[in-house]
Amino acid sequence: MKGKPHNPFNLKTILICLFFLLFLFLILRSTFPYPQHTSLRTPSILHPSNASEGCPSLSNSPPTCTKIPPSLSHALLHYATLNFTPQQTFKEISISLHILQKKSPCNFLVFGLGHDSLMWTALNHNGRTVFLEEDKEWIAQIKAQIPSLEAYHVAYDTKVAQADELLEVASREECRVVIDPRFSKCQLALSNFPSEIYDVEWDLIMVDAPTGYFEGAPGRMSAIYTAGLMARNRESGESDVFVHDVDRVVEDRFSKALLCEGYMVEQEGRIRHFNIPSHRISPSRPFCP
Secondary structure, X not given: OOOEEOOHHHHHHHHHHHHHHHHHHHHHHHHOOOOOOOOOOOOOOOOHHHOOOOOOOOOOOOOOOOOOOHHHHHHHHHHHOOOEEOOOOHHHHHHHHHHHHHHOOOEEEEEOOOOOXXXXXXXXXXXXXXXXXXXXXXXXXXXXXXXXXXXXXXOOOOOHHHHHHHHHHOOOHHHOOOOOHHHXXXXXXXXXXXXXXXXXXXXXXXXXXXXXXXXXXXXXXXXXXXXXXXXXXXXXXEEEEEEEOOOOHHHHHHHHHHHHHHHEEEEEOOEEEEEEEOOOOOOOOOOOO
């Protein structure tokens, strides 16, 4: 998920267009009444400091001002002066943007921290966006530029070279039990996140890390499995899960097997979108439809 040097004109064109669309959406949403999205088990998940961002509103009424939110202004300035671009293309980003426009403000969990992280936070305006990153030095570097990002270091104990073995492990009964990842007996379940990560019902989950392009890299096998387990284990509703780099063998095979082709909504370029319902409200629901 770490950005690469790129043509700054392309960067500015793509991101300013995206943020213009977001700004237009915020104006339209503030003009007409709209239902508030809420998530179970997370009554205080939205940060109070981000609740209004200088935009006055009346009790029981939607905001009425159309001032650009500070988070959006910050993002526009950041990307207009940056010579790096997110690794996802305009069309790939648009897949997630479409869901964020419907669900935000919401809870958005991202595996990976990079130059596109401020973009995801801004697109989820007034929601909570959290990043899980494998590289402590990279977290420090990005946080030095953007201190407001919420990011946590996580460790992985797998290797891409183990992918075939782990795919076989994933088919075992203990990996088909829907449960909090902290208590799962499946080898693929990640149980070392900060505890608060497990207490949130994530409306969107983006798997764009850890590193997975060489045999000794951790690979995204556990990240994909855990994202699917979190989605299935929510009390009710559904989660949208996105997996990037599905042109690679691991991301392709594990997303189809563990997030299930029956839950796949669409694919654009290297990103694949799944919509996974809660399995807790229907215990007899099969792991894959």
